[in-house]
Amino acid sequence: MASQGRTDMEVGSDGVAVITIVNPPVNSLSLDVLMSLKDNYEQALSRDDVKAIVITGAKGKFSGGFDITAFGGVQSGKTVQPKDGYISIDVITDTLEAARKPSVAAIDGLALGGGLEVAMACHARICTSTAQLGLPELQLGIIPGFGGTQRLPRLVGLTKALEMILLSKSIKGEEAHNVGLVDAVVPPDELVETARRWALEIAECRKPWIKSLYKTDKLESLGDAREILKFARAQAQKQAANLQHPLVCIDVIEEGIVSGPRAGLWKEAQSFKILLASDTCKNLVHVFFAQRATSKVPGVTDLGLVPRKITKVGILGGGLMGSGIATALILSNYPVILKEVNENFLKSGMDRVKANLQSRVRKGKMTEDKFERTLSLLTGVLDYESFRDVDLVIEAVIENVSLKQQIFADLEKYCSPNCILASNTSTIDLNLIGVKTMSQDRIVGAHFFSPAHVMPLLEIVRTHKTSPQVVVDLLDVGKKIRKTPIVVGNCTGFAVNRMFFPYTQSALLFVDYGLDVYKIDRACTKFGMPMGPFRVADLVGFGVAVATGMQYLESFPDRVYKSILMSLMLEDKRAGEATRKGFYKYDDKRKASPDPEIMKYIEKSRNMAGITPKPELLKLSDNDIVQMVFLPVVNEACRVLEEGIAVKASDLDIASIFGMGFPPYRGGIMHWADSLGAKYICERLEAWSKGYGDFFKPCSYLKERAAKGISLSAQASQAKARL
Numbered sequence: 142m143a144s145q146g147r148t149d150m151e152v153g154s155d156g157v158a159v160i161t162i163v164n165p166p167v168n169s170l171s172l173d174v175l176m177s178l179k180d181n182y183e184q185a186l187s188r189d190d191v192k193a194i195v196i197t198g199a200k201g202k203f204s205g206g207f208d209i210t211a212f213g214g215v216q217s218g219k220t221v222q223p224k225d226g227y228i229s230i231d232v233i234t235d236t237l238e239a240a241r242k243p244s245v246a247a248i249d250g251l252a253l254g255g256g257l258e259v260a261m262a263c264h265a266r267i268c269t270s271t272a273q274l275g276l277p278e279l280q281l282g283i284i285p286g287f288g289g290t291q292r293l294p295r296l297v298g299l300t301k302a303l304e305m306i307l308l309s310k311s312i313k314g315e316e317a318h319n320v321g322l323v324d325a326v327v328p329p330d331e332l333v334e335t336a337r338r339w340a341l342e343i344a345e346c347r348k349p350w351i352k353s354l355y356k357t358d359k360l361e362s363l364g365d366a367r368e369i370l371k372f373a374r375a376q377a378q379k380q381a382a383n384l385q386h387p388l389v390c391i392d393v394i395e396e397g398i399v400s401g402p403r404a405g406l407w408k409e410a411q412s413f414k415i416l417l418a419s420d421t422c423k424n425l426v427h428v429f430f431a432q433r434a435t436s437k438v439p440g441v442t443d444l445g446l447v448p449r450k451i452t453k454v455g456i457l458g459g460g461l462m463g464s465g466i467a468t469a470l471i472l473s474n475y476p477v478i479l480k481e482v483n484e485n486f487l488k489s490g491m492d493r494v495k496a497n498l499q500s501r502v503r504k505g506k507m508t509e510d511k512f513e514r515t516l517s518l519l520t521g522v523l524d525y526e527s528f529r530d531v532d533l534v535i536e537a538v539i540e541n542v543s544l545k546q547q548i549f550a551d552l553e554k555y556c557s558p559n560c561i562l563a564s565n566t567s568t569i570d571l572n573l574i575g576v577k578t579m580s581q582d583r584i585v586g587a588h589f590f591s592p593a594h595v596m597p598l599l600e601i602v603r604t605h606k607t608s609p610q611v612v613v614d615l616l617d618v619g620k621k622i623r624k625t626p627i628v629v630g631n632c633t634g635f636a637v638n639r640m641f642f643p644y645t646q647s648a649l650l651f652v653d654y655g656l657d658v659y660k661i662d663r664a665c666t667k668f669g670m671p672m673g674p675f676r677v678a679d680l681v682g683f684g685v686a687v688a689t690g691m692q693y694l695e696s697f698p699d700r701v702y703k704s705i706l707m708s709l710m711l712e713d714k715r716a717g718e719a720t721r722k723g724f725y726k727y728d729d730k731r732k733a734s735p736d737p738e739i740m741k742y743i744e745k746s747r748n749m750a751g752i753t754p755k756p757e758l759l760k761l762s763d764n765d766i767v768q769m770v771f772l773p774v775v776n777e778a779c780r781v782l783e784e785g786i787a788v789k790a791s792d793l794d795i796a797s798i799f800g801m802g803f804p805p806y807r808g809g810i811m812h813w814a815d816s817l818g819a820k821y822i823c824e825r826l827e828a829w830s831k832g833y834g835d836f837f838k839p840c841s842y843l844k845e846r847a848a849k850g851i852s853l854s855a856q857a858s859q860a861k862a863r864l
């Protein structure tokens with residue numbers, strides 16, 4: 142449902158009309174808001190008692206930009222749209238910017254997308270130091286459409302504007318002032334007053350009356366501009382070769398520089414309209430809402446529970462995962478107690494956290510001072526004494542059931558009865574972990590992805606005994622440490638690893654049948670994956686991959702393809718990137734290159750499996766290969782939904798994007814699958830299962846939806862949550 146919203150106008154005795162954008166929660170610019178803004182403006186222009194105008198947003202937020210909830214209506218043609226360029230040219234340029242009375246934007250909180258574009262059409266901008274200003278439209282598959290491609294380069298210069306637009310990077314008040322985007326930074330309680338005075342001073346010609354669209358002093362010379370744009374095009378293609386809209390954006394900016402800003406505005410309006418209807422935009426908007434929906438869990442977050450305050454966190458194990466989790470927590474100001482079993486391990490763990498932070502200092506993301514303050518939040522211990530007042534414990538020791546059972550029994554003795562007891566296990570049944578305790582209601586999975594301080598996903602695993610309060614508490618911690626949480630049920634591999642497993646499995650199967658390792662990886666990266674399945678296996682290491690395979694074989698024996706290829710390589714101490722040799726060989730700089738030697742292992746694997754390569758596989762297109770690798774992933778995702786492990790399909794879209802690196806512009810695994818259709822997927826899997834075995838057999842969820850013509854993402858009313 143598109144929001145409505147309005148603007149309110151109040152005219153003060155000083156002759157300043159203050160127009161306030163009101164459209165909670167982020168004062169987005171719906172068509173209603175924009176029309177109301179235009180009406181208020183026209184009133185202010187015609188009233189004799191108004192000398193100048195201030196635009197601001199209600200409740201400390203200027204505006205989060207064009208109303209994204211309205212995109213769907215526009216795309217489906219259900220919402221009638223104004224004529225091309227109406228908002229950008231008629232309203233924002235010819236009504237606001239060209240007005241005969243000056244306007245000043247008073248910006249607190251957000252000024253994003255269309256919000257910043259309205260502000261840039263004002264004749265000056267005042268903001269607070271915490272204001273967040275940016276043009277993040279590219280993240281939604283569109284370009285700025287209210288003049289941002291023209292005004293931002295003219296206010297801050299081409300290089301800075303390209304950085305902000307192409308990387309969707311917003312900036313805070315001080316930086317905005319330094320680069321020339323705003324004219325002054327003031328405390329929040331002086332914001333509107335300063336803007337009023339400023340607007341009057343412009344009216345009285347005591348301050349310059351600047352129309353951003355016609356500024357030229359910040360623009361580089363045409364020659365320099367062309368070089369900068371050429372570089373930007375190359376970068377954009379390197380980052381995401383499948384995406385068109387960044388290149389369109391650069392073309393639009395260039396048009397303004399070469400043919401003048403008005404021509405730029407026209408090209409912007411036309412391109413905006415085309416991009417808004419694109420699949421990329423639809424997919425990225427889907428991802429935007431899917432990401433926000435992950436923290437809405439029926440039966441948990443709709444109970445009115447308030448998250449309890451977590452003041453101190455205990456972490457068990459300072460290995461790669463434990464130290465990464467500790468880093469993530471202290472970075473968000475949580476005091477952390479890190480426990481290890483001996484001085485040596487403890488020192489290594491503490492050093493790892495230190496190194497994680499130091500790397501941020503080296504990259505200029507953290508000052509030395511902040512480094513010291515952050516590190517001071519970490520305390521290393523060897524016993525449980527200081528666990529008595531922690532509110533949350535995250536266990537991150539090796540995957541050993543009896544060790545974990547002992548740890549949880551100990552925790553129950555030492556920690557307060559309200560303390561949340563979380564495990565970072567990636568596979569072990571949580572019920573098993575808590576079997577020696579009476580605390581099953583506060584036992585939960587907090588499954589981070591490595592490196593935990595970098596990867597954005599947090600899988601929150603609840604058993605049927607975990608209390609909703611504990612899930613709400615963990616969702617809150619997840620938000621505070623800036624992770625995207627998905628709440629899932631308890632099973633081997635949970636949601637993300639269960640979906641990830643068939644990715645490598647099908648690739649291994651097709652290699653046994655004759656497909657080339659590197660061809661598979663190339664097809665996957667061309668599709669948009671950061672790495673193909675074999676490069677990922679090298680990164681994870683064959684030891685872990687083979688051990689995980691065993692667990693899956695135990696849990697899902699009916700559908701595991703028993704490849705021995707990695708075990709054969711392991712026998713020769715060829716274990717992936719860590720040993721410099723896996724499916725690829727690695728040089729001193731860890732650069733991967735194909736290694737013809739792997740053929741001997743592949744041939745051995747085929748012989749041992751008694752498989753004769755199928756020549757028809759050699760003729761497959763990249764698209765066929767991608768489907769062969771991903772349709773088994775879709776099949777498993779359907780099982781995960783059918784079993785109630787995931788609550789909704791869009792959660793799996795987010796899990797695939799943040800956990801597996803599935804390209805967001807394809808909307809996530811289930812959204813992409815629906816673009817192919819359940820019937821098509823089912824038929825392909827059926828055909829492969831005849832040729833290559835049960836691994837491909839479509840599950841009942843998929844078969845049923847294919848038969849009934851229901852999309853895979855549609856909410857399953859019959860799905861019984863197994864939680």
Ligand SMILES: C[C@H](O)CC(=O)SCCNC(=O)CCNC(=O)[C@H](O)C(C)(C)COP(=O)(O)OP(=O)(O)OC[C@H]1O[C@@H](n2cnc3c(N)ncnc32)[C@H](O)[C@@H]1OP(=O)(O)O
Pocket residue numbers: 166167169170205206207208209210251253254255256258277278281284285286287289430433434
């Ligand atoms: C023509 C123009 O050039 C085109 C545009 O302007 S396109 C829009 C450009 N703007 C954006 O891309 C901003 C998108 N929004 C965001 O990045 C973030 O929501 C934010 C930084 C504004 C706020 O983040 P945060 O405080 O974490 O809150 P978040 O949960 O994301 O959002 C709060 C609510 O506002 C909604 N919302 C945020 N921005 C919105 C927007 N532009 N339109 C409609 N709803 C929006 C969210 O969907 C969410 O709704 P919910 O509570 O029902 O789930």
